[in-house]
Amino acid sequence: MAQFDRLHPADKDDLLVALPQETRQDIIGEMTYQATAKVFEYIDPDKADQVAAPITPRVLADILDQADPDVGADVLRGIHDEQTAQTLEAMTRGHNVVPLLEYADDTAGGLMNPEYLAVSRNLTAVLALDAIRIRARDAEVTSYALVVDEDERLVGHAAIVDLALARDDEVVANLVTDDMVSVSVDTDQEECARIMQRYNLNELPVVDAEGVLHGIIMGDDVLDVLKEEATEDMYRLAGVGGEAVFGPLSGAVKSRLPWLGVNLATAFLAALAIGLFETTIGRVVALAVLLPLVTSQGGMGGIQTLTLAVRSMALGELPSAQGMKLVSRELMLGAAHGLLFGLLVGIAAYAWKGDYMLGVVLAIAMLCNMVIAGLTGAGVPLLLRKAGQDPAVSSAVFITTFTDIMGILLFLGIATAVIERLG
């Protein structure tokens, strides 16, 4: 226990989550409320319920009274409604947490800390500094104080150093810098992260529709967001759901099975497409041998374009207005790659079977399929976004299916058309 006490709260939290429930409760029973509150500050919100659920509302209330309101809100969102209500009732600082529970946890409102440093623009510098000293214990402290008007609307910020160096009777309004970036309470958390990253901000104020200040987001809050969003996109592209690496096996099956199912269905479509040309393959078996060249290369080209498109959208580097520019760019690239690889495999096929026509058919199919790969790799995520869908949702399965089937239809279709001159 003495050893446990010496750990950093972030490490304690990992240990607690990993422990069996009984041991965990014993340890929490011996920790001070403040130490437990610290642990909740570092815990992954998705795992907070595991630790919080067995704690009685009475004790949980005392613990959360010691924590930042945004931490309290994260914990309360995770446990069931009855425990939440009882805990809130027992808390002395519950009124700070209640408004936060109204915001979705993936918005600026859910991310922000409602305890910030703000001073009225009508104060004198010396009074403003006093106000800051009093609030500084509870609030997120930065080198700037936010400045609000009579109606609590954000007007800008003032450097604390400027306040300290100003004449005592200087009014805060004269020290305000007003070129401030802020977001609305319902701004998506990913957008908040993008803004802070773009404008190199360590803090981002959150306001409502009237411009009234409600809280502040700090740099470390969005680090988690960036990490999660990147993981999410990566997993979605690959058809893995919200899976943890050593989570329960049932969760892994649940996350992967749907996409394996979709993939199988699409593979059936590919099989059906090949099935259309059974007679052709029966006459020229070399076609079955060469087919993977067309489908595999199309799939790879499609995935490259798709990955670039999805990631660029996530980074905000691909505005809707530039969609057509991307499509035509990828079309050109697909044509260039298709020409190159078409020539290459055409010559190789001719060298292998000594059949001039076989090489021509393979080259044309390869060229067309690479162009199609570029078009769909760029077009599908753009269309998904336009339709209000997540462009990353397993687009990879659809792209590779489409290039597979188009490759089959092109290669075997052209071969069937010129079958008399093959073999």
Added chain:
Amino acid sequence: MAQFDRLHPADKDDLLVALPQETRQDIIGEMTYQATAKVFEYIDPDKADQVAAPITPRVLADILDQADPDVGADVLRGIHDEQTAQTLEAMTRGHNVVPLLEYADDTAGGLMNPEYLAVSRNLTAVLALDAIRIRARDAEVTSYALVVDEDERLVGHAAIVDLALARDDEVVANLVTDDMVSVSVDTDQEECARIMQRYNLNELPVVDAEGVLHGIIMGDDVLDVLKEEATEDMYRLAGVGGEAVFGPLSGAVKSRLPWLGVNLATAFLAALAIGLFETTIGRVVALAVLLPLVTSQGGMGGIQTLTLAVRSMALGELPSAQGMKLVSRELMLGAAHGLLFGLLVGIAAYAWKGDYMLGVVLAIAMLCNMVIAGLTGAGVPLLLRKAGQDPAVSSAVFITTFTDIMGILLFLGIATAVIERLG
């Protein structure tokens, strides 16, 4: 121009990079040194050279004298050596930039700002506050001041509020919190980002091997790092190099062609594998039709496992010691999925062709290939990491090739072995 002046520096930077070189030089010619310095602060380091290269060393020196040293170092790293040397010579604050140029730009040393707030632990609170006031204009200001000993070694930090509220003759040493996380100058930037994210830090001090303080990394510095690293992993998995969405076409070809080439080579291997069984396919053409079911499903399963493994490694959630645990977990999942889908496609094939044996061969090949997919999807990135290689480097191509070829060998191999009982 008046409109341009009103833009946020981060937006000016986007515009400047997008403009043709001549217009850009005209605009920079009309901007104040300070305004240009601001723009450099927000520019992507990879693009800074485009803007900086045409500026004469004399003028560039005046501009960079107005910028943070880490910004200066980023710009100077991008332009060619002669221009760098001349610019440094002309700078009055060049001595702050020179040490930074010695650090690789993907380490803590390359990321940090060398101008930080630090006070000696022997000062009294009132003297420390004075020192902070004087330094506060140039340094990264936070709500804490770093505290150093006589030899400039980091000993902890003190809240500025505590300094302000302390008795005038209180020594800083008594106000220090010493449970501080710091990193070494050569710590990888990704590791810095991970530490700040894990411990919810808004600032991270950087020290050398002797513990001497050299600089500080702020939350907004690592936002870029997190973004870049996630993009890099995603692109590597898909075989796209360091490509920008609307970068030059030649760059896109250079980034994708190598992996398309690798993919084609692997597709040739698959074609060769199928070629081994030309006679078998000639006798039972249905085998060519059903083959994509085995290869596609294996590829999908492999990619799912691979993506999970690579991302977990990047997030530090998959320590080497747990490698075997992952492999056996994925083996089990592969077997479960293989059994399920094997039964499904086996029955479907039997229903289609009325050939009992065809269904059995298909089911067995599917089961074995899904197990192989799980093993390689987990094993390949683990082995790459063990060999000191980047586990993300286009592992996807290798995994899908391997499952393709194994699927072909298994399905057509078993079919050949029982060919007398097929069809």
